[in-house]
Amino acid sequence: MKVFISWSGDTSRRVAEVIREWLPTVLQTVKPYFTPNDIEKGTRWSSDIASELDDSLAGIFCVTSDNLSSQWLMFEAGAISKKVDQSLVCPILIGMDNSDINGPLTQFQTTLFEKSDFKRLVFDLNKANSSNVLEESVLHTVFEKFWPELEEKVSKIIHSIGANDPRATDIRSDRELLEEVLDLSRSLAIQKSGGFKSHQEFNSLISEFLMAYDAIFRIDWQHTKSCLRDIELFVSPSGNFIEPKVDDEGNNWGNRPYLLETYRGLIDYIHKHNIDIHTRYE
Structure with missing residues (x-):
């Protein structure tokens, strides 16, 4: 499956190049197309770029x-959206948040450059590649292995431009102001309804936990059953599933550390923010 990677400007180009190199290590049958030429300099597109854009099934x-x-970025997004489902038009926000964007891009489901969001994007691309779909358990393992490499490279790019770009400061100030308004709105909503409106960080933690739970108790169920049969190998006599009290919580149980990590992170967040959700029987 061909994936067209679009960029505009130096920072965008550097990130696009890193993604172009990284993506086939996780989805081996995906073929990214990335033009090394700066299309912002006024030259007309060559026929091969137009052809690649037309042949790509995701952008x-x-x-x-x-x-x-x-x-150019808007044109390419529009060109691909005319021939594929909008979920396969994937704007990745680099050093930005959803509150920073406006215009045509708001019609698409944006992806923040953070682990849970980017993971969903990779899984969506895998599903769209109908003739070469990887098993989700395999893709999960591969993504977990290679994500730190991508995160480190892109983070270095973001940090290298953040201090030198005055526009980044402006956007951050606007974002902080908007977040204050949103926090106030949430507080008023909580007071009025007696409930809790989840926000992005909380949603991400819940998503990570549910994906980990699904990986262990559905996708990896046969392996999980074998581990449960030999539970004494994975849990100490004084421990339990959540607190196994063993040196190696994985110990050939591939996805359990992921589940325990996401569960503990979610519980810590609930306690830290005094969210009115019961996390255990008292």
Whole structure:
């Protein structure tokens, strides 16, 4: 499956190049197309770029603070959206948040450059590649292995431009103001309804936990059953599933550390923010 990677500007290009190199290590049958030429310099597209755009079944668009109004980026997003499902038009926000974007890109489901969001994007691309779909358990393992490499490289790019780009400061100030308004709105909603409105970080923690739970108790169920039969190998006599009290919580039980990590992170968040959710029987 061909994936067209679109960029505009130096920061966007650097991130696009890293993603172009990383993506086939996780989805080996995906063929990313990335033009090394700066299409913002006024030259007409060559026929091969137009052809690749037409042949691609998904598009990744590296969006930064300095290319929000790029006509080429918008054109390419529109061109691909006309021939594929909108879920396969994937703007990735680099050093930005959803509150920073406006215009045509708001019609698409954006991806923040963070682990849970990017993981969903990779899984969506895998499902779209109908002739070469990887098993979800395999894709989960591969993603977990290679994500730190991608995160480190892109984070270095973001940090290298953050201090030197005055526009980044402006956007951050606007974002902080908007977040204050949103926090106030949440507080008013909580007071009025007596409930809790989840926000992005909480949603991400819940998503990670549910994906881990699904990996162990559905996708990896046969292996999980074998581990449960020999539970004394994985849990000490004084421990339990959540607190096994063993040196190696994985110990050939591939997905359990992922589940325990996401469960503990979610519980810690609930306790830290005094969210009115019961986490254990008293």
